Amino acid sequence: MVLLDIKNLTLEIDISGGWVKALDKINMVIHEGQIHALVGESGSGKSLIVKAIVGALPVRWRITADRMTWKGQNLLTMSVKARRKIIRKDISVIFQNPINSLDPLLTLGQQLKEMLPTDKLTKTWFWQRNAEKQGLAIKLLHKVGIKNHQICLNSYPHQISNDVVQKFMIAMALASEPKLIIADDPTRGMEVIAKTQILKLLSRVNQVRNMSILFVSHDLLAISNMASYMTVLYCGQTVESGELQQLRKRAFHPYTQALLDSAPSFRKDLPPKSPLTSLDGTIPTLYHLPIGCRLGPRCPRARRECVAIPQIRRVHTHFYSCHFPLHWKAK
């Protein structure tokens, strides 16, 4: 069953007089129980997509889409109230940088209890309610693997180490028992052991409760570990999307290949201290976006035709947009 269906999502931002397309025709479909990875470097608009889904963007930015539906209901045309209700109930987001996205003035316990949905509580009197909330909060913390719940609930965000706060954010996201969890770079800057714990936790949630996860990150190692489907973004354009196995075996877009090559742990044949393959240059800023295919200036295979935006092409479940894809002759 299709949960979230996005077709040709375009986001325009007004910067110093002109409208710039920060997101350009994004397509994405998330099925029930699927782990969908969204890969891209910083500045490629990953977080903008997340914010566009939950509707946390400023009103003055222009969002247009052919289709943006949640279980068949159109998210763009519905009232703010109805949309908020859906997002409260069915979608929860683990935001980037947990310490900055929590309220520094409230204890973690207060914030977690606020997240608990009221229709789950059965008791009526306020003292019973408080006790019930406390019980539920402790249960949630145990679920995500925080053992000393009392210390955690009573402290403020800055008092606790980074990976525990990250787990706490996951607990908060689980509180409303959503259908879709959006994890925005949950493993950034973590050591390996904490990272594997969090990945295991997320995949367990996916398996046990059949929750879908949209996993946003640029850590390919983490992604290839859990996700089944991957969408690669570059500068606000979807470059390639398809089954992860297929993408890894045979990537069509030069950028996807460059991303895969950039992680030394992916390749066992690589002798130590040999130079890694990389693309020249860096991601362009929004002020200086190239026309046509935005990878153009950095692409090793770029030719004159690349100034036109490439059409999306399709091989089975594998979509890509490139004029001169890799493995061209092999086909």
Added chain:
Amino acid sequence: MDLIEVEDLTFQNTIKSMWSKKKITFDLGPVSFNFKAGETLAIVGNNGSGKSLLAKLLVGLETPKSGKIFMNGVELNKSNINVRCLDIRMIFQNTNESLNPGLTLGTILEEPLRLNTKLNAQERISLIEHTLRQVGLMTEHRFFYRHMLSDGQRQRIALARALILNPKVIVADEPFAALDPSVRSQAVNLLMKLQRDLGLGFIFISQNLGIVRHISDKVIIMKDGKVIESGKTDVIFNWPKDEYTKKLVDSHQALVNRQNN
């Protein structure tokens, strides 16, 4: 001969109060290691295991409680701090925040020259331009400010600042953590190239075991201020002895292996 030799380096962080006894808040256990010119040493460990502190001790930002650091057989202490400033340079953890937003990059790069060398203005400028080209930037970047550069370029500036005095050792605190994958492999390539060309010794701290395995010759694994295991990269990754190291390597291997199947 060893370029850097460290013997039983210890450090204690204490809180002094007037009435009660001194409270020890952090204890960096005896650390000893050595490495040769042209080699790379990686320091791996959890958050709060004292990796950054060890880097700071090597550069001389903190004074150790006991222990000795030798460089080419000469002991480094307070009397020859000038030599240490010239020969051991540091790249700080957060490149964005470690560059002054109010100064042009030329001024930032000029500062170590003005403090440590006797070059005149003309020579300083030509050295700055030479270093900028060396790290793959243009000479015009001298007039730029921090906010005008991208992440990868800032990383290059931080590297240029470390290289400009022609050091023998560079100590880098998580140099690749904040970089994107494609920019990161550029930075890794640049560092390896400079190391080959100039024969630098390179000490770096990292969480990314893939990169550690790729570029380092030796590894030190730390936990709670103690060195748990140290030795050749190859040996540690293939035959880890300690429980903690095993856990670390296994969790990395689990990530790598599962996606190969």
